[in-house]
Amino acid sequence: MTRRIAQLLTGLFLYGFAIAMMLRGGLGASPWDVLSQGVVLKTGLNFAIVTNIIGVLVLLLWIPLRQRPGVGTVMNVLLIGPSIEVGLWILPEPDGLWAQILLLASGLALLAVATGLYIGARFGPGPRDGLMMGIHRRTGLPIWAVRTSIEVTVLAIGWLLGGTVGLGTLAFALLIGPMVGVTLPLLRIPEAQVSEAIGRVDGPAPDEQQPKEWSAGHLGKSVSATRRGDGVQ
Numbered sequence: 001m002t003r004r005i006a007q008l009l010t011g012l013f014l015y016g017f018a019i020a021m022m023l024r025g026g027l028g029a030s031p032w033d034v035l036s037q038g039v040v041l042k043t044g045l046n047f048a049i050v051t052n053i054i055g056v057l058v059l060l061l062w063i064p065l066r067q068r069p070g071v072g073t074v075m076n077v078l079l080i081g082p083s084i085e086v087g088l089w090i091l092p093e094p095d096g097l098w099a100q101i102l103l104l105a106s107g108l109a110l111l112a113v114a115t116g117l118y119i120g121a122r123f124g125p126g127p128r129d130g131l132m133m134g135i136h137r138r139t140g141l142p143i144w145a146v147r148t149s150i151e152v153t154v155l156a157i158g159w160l161l162g163g164t165v166g167l168g169t170l171a172f173a174l175l176i177g178p179m180v181g182v183t184l185p186l187l188r189i190p191e192a193q194v195s196e197a198i199g200r201v202d203g204p205a206p207d208e209q210q211p212k213e214w215s216a217g218h219l220g221k222s223v224s225a226t227r228r229g230d231g232v233q
Helices: 002-025 032-044 047-065 073-089 095-118 126-139 143-160 167-187 191-202 219-229
Strands: none
Touching: 002 047, 002 073, 002 095, 002 167, 032 143, 032 167, 047 126, 073 126, 095 126, 095 167, 126 143, 126 191, 143 167
């Protein structure tokens, strides 16, 4: 549990810092920000309000995908904004095109690692990453394909609505999917370890309760069988 919490908080802070790096690079907003820009141009609403509305709509898309929010979903909303502000306060303005490109590339790489860290902690993803995970589970498509499809679709809609597209925007849309497809499996905490930790909190230690059945593959079945046997629903 200590590792999961540390991984969640570290991942969320680095996620916001990575966004700050790309913003400082000044080579283009992310596809989701392009979408928000386009909606602002068409509606006249405040950018922050539009961003929040889009976030709510994305959460509604979780329902048919049977994707459920978790602690990580809430922490995503609470922590990423402040960490972006910290990053913008620390990072200086880049001096020249090469510095901008370096910030963009480094920020994109850090964002992929941060995504793998905080989702891999298994506390629940943020709204947009949750959409990616839900589609991945329901369709069986690779993470990189799902993420790239989402980003390209969002970018296209935002561009058609009048949002500004730059080099960084295209790089984000095309590269973040394959990069997350690499980092997420590497940084994901195995489900068996999470289930074992929960079992140790909720009941006797594994060696005190059906030792042979408290394996990684049969943990859930063992808990269910034990509860049925005790008459607990």
